Amino acid sequence: MNRNMLILLFASSMALCGISHAAYDPAYIRNWYICGPFADSKLETEAIPDEAKLAPRAGDASSGRIWKEYDSVENAVDFEDETAFDRNELSVAYAYVEIDSPSDLRARMQIHSDDGVKIWLNGANVLTNDAARGMAEEDKITVMLKKGRNRLLVKVSDLFAGWMFSVRITDERGDAVAGLKYNPKPVPLERLAVRKIWASSVQGGDFVQFSPKFAVDAEKNTRWSSEHSVPQELILDFGSEKEIKRIDLLWENAYSKSYRIDISPDRSSWKEIFSTKAGNGGKDIIALPETHKGRFLKLSLLEKGTEWGNSLWDISVYGFVQEGSAASEPFEAEVEMAKPMEAAGAVASTFQKPNTEKNEAFDAKNVIDGSRKTRWSSAFTDPQWVYVDLGKARRVDSITLYWETAFAKEYSIDISDDSVNWKKVYSNGSSNGGQENITLEKPQNTRYIRVYCEERGRKEWGYSLWEIEIFGE
Numbered sequence: 001m002n003r004n005m006l007i008l009l010f011a012s013s014m015a016l017c018g019i020s021h022a023a024y025d026p027a028y029i030r031n032w033y034i035c036g037p038f039a040d041s042k043l044e045t046e047a048i049p050d051e052a053k054l055a056p057r058a059g060d061a062s063s064g065r066i067w068k069e070y071d072s073v074e075n076a077v078d079f080e081d082e083t084a085f086d087r088n089e090l091s092v093a094y095a096y097v098e099i100d101s102p103s104d105l106r107a108r109m110q111i112h113s114d115d116g117v118k119i120w121l122n123g124a125n126v127l128t129n130d131a132a133r134g135m136a137e138e139d140k141i142t143v144m145l146k147k148g149r150n151r152l153l154v155k156v157s158d159l160f161a162g163w164m165f166s167v168r169i170t171d172e173r174g175d176a177v178a179g180l181k182y183n184p185k186p187v188p189l190e191r192l193a194v195r196k197i198w199a200s201s202v203q204g205g206d207f208v209q210f211s212p213k214f215a216v217d218a219e220k221n222t223r224w225s226s227e228h229s230v231p232q233e234l235i236l237d238f239g240s241e242k243e244i245k246r247i248d249l250l251w252e253n254a255y256s257k258s259y260r261i262d263i264s265p266d267r268s269s270w271k272e273i274f275s276t277k278a279g280n281g282g283k284d285i286i287a288l289p290e291t292h293k294g295r296f297l298k299l300s301l302l303e304k305g306t307e308w309g310n311s312l313w314d315i316s317v318y319g320f321v322q323e324g325s326a327a328s329e330p331f332e333a334e335v336e337m338a339k340p341m342e343a344a345g346a347v348a349s350t351f352q353k354p355n356t357e358k359n360e361a362f363d364a365k366n367v368i369d370g371s372r373k374t375r376w377s378s379a380f381t382d383p384q385w386v387y388v389d390l391g392k393a394r395r396v397d398s399i400t401l402y403w404e405t406a407f408a409k410e411y412s413i414d415i416s417d418d419s420v421n422w423k424k425v426y427s428n429g430s431s432n433g434g435q436e437n438i439t440l441e442k443p444q445n446t447r448y449i450r451v452y453c454e455e456r457g458r459k460e461w462g463y464s465l466w467e468i469e470i471f472g473e
Helices: 012-015 211-215 364-368
Strands: 009-011 031-039 068-071 093-099 107-111 116-121 126-127 139-145 146-155 164-170 181-183 188-189 197-198 234-250 256-264 271-274 283-304 310-322 335-337 343-347 384-403 408-416 423-428 435-456 462-472
Touching: 009 012, 068 126, 093 256, 107 116, 107 126, 116 139, 126 139, 146 164, 211 310, 234 256, 271 283, 283 310, 343 364, 364 384, 384 408, 423 435, 435 462
Parallel strands: none
Antiparallel strands: 009 197, 009 335, 031 068, 031 093, 093 146, 093 181, 107 139, 107 164, 116 126, 116 146, 188 310, 197 234, 234 283, 234 310, 256 271, 256 283, 343 384, 384 435, 384 462, 408 423, 408 435
16 A cells, blocks of 8 residues: 555545535526625615626626626535635625526525525516525525526625525426526536545644544535645545546645646556646635546645645545436545555665674664664765565555665665666655655556665765655555
8 A cells, every 4th residue: 555545534425525415406506607795885785886787797897896707616606715705794796697498487496695685587676685594594485587588686795704695496396497508507516525535644643633534524624734744645536437627625824835636547547637836825726627537536745835744624526426316325434554565675785884882783674674763874985775675566656765864865766677677766866864755756566666875965974764665555
């Protein structure tokens, strides 16, 4: 198992995500044109003149604000989301959509909001409710849709710090109305249920506060946090192949400046679908230009943006879910610690003379004995090397090096099938020693793994490693 798959958590979609994952419900209107916020305004304030007559498009201007398209991946429009307006108290905002109906028909409209709402259909005010209420409550009204284009405008007054609303249109039995079309056109995306999650580390081993499951529980006040070294990884398993179209990352203060996202059908062969070296924390919404199919998604965190590790309040992966699919049954979570591969032996270029007073030897075998109290130490010259023999060819994903004070400033990781002909698969020209977690760019099938030390970090000594841990399958 991969070193960067240090923790394996099994959990259902319900247990991990905290929400039901039933199929996409086309009765909810998810995509809108939105405009605002208009500060110091109330529901009765006409923030936009002739508001009932509005028929905007993305890019239009009204009262100094630009209309933009809001592509929601939830049933509700969340104005507090930074993709909408961010937090704005004592404000109003507008949301507009056009409904193309195949015929004149009677429909039921269900409106959820804990804020004040005013709704117009084809210019007529069909609902005004300026009372504070919970999202568990709803307004239900019967409306008449005419054949062809219908203009629906929702005005929301922010009564609390977080403001949102949802609109669901059904027939009189409560089912979605067949044949309705919307502008802007809805994108039927659902948050994909995560069945398993692997993480490279947990800060301080504290699963109570920083468990990886908190990154996928859909709660914005729980988080996964890694140790303070890089690289780090999260790998999500959706249980079967999914069509992936969007990934949202909500960072805690400890964000990643450089990271990459890959997908895989088998957790072996990976395909990069996104990368950046300019991360700045906050919320990253990654709308992929095209859909990618995969069962596993890997988030590789390559460079820290702060002095801490990496920390995520939430990672949400959205894809197309077939209508009619049922929500998953919950099952208990388990935690499993991964172990490095067992090695058959180790060979080094040189050894430091044993310390007879302390009964210390500095043989190569010390790097594979599972102890960080014994070490290999070389002669005080450049270059030096030590390699590990796995006994047979294995798939290697990642390697962890535990340097003693005498570390290599410049070194490479090489692989070989015969311990004679070597291939470089990783290099570091500015190491600071300590614990180094190395994720190979792609998995390698090999028997021998060599640490080739080219320049010493401390010129007065040689090179010294407490342990070399190799992970894979």
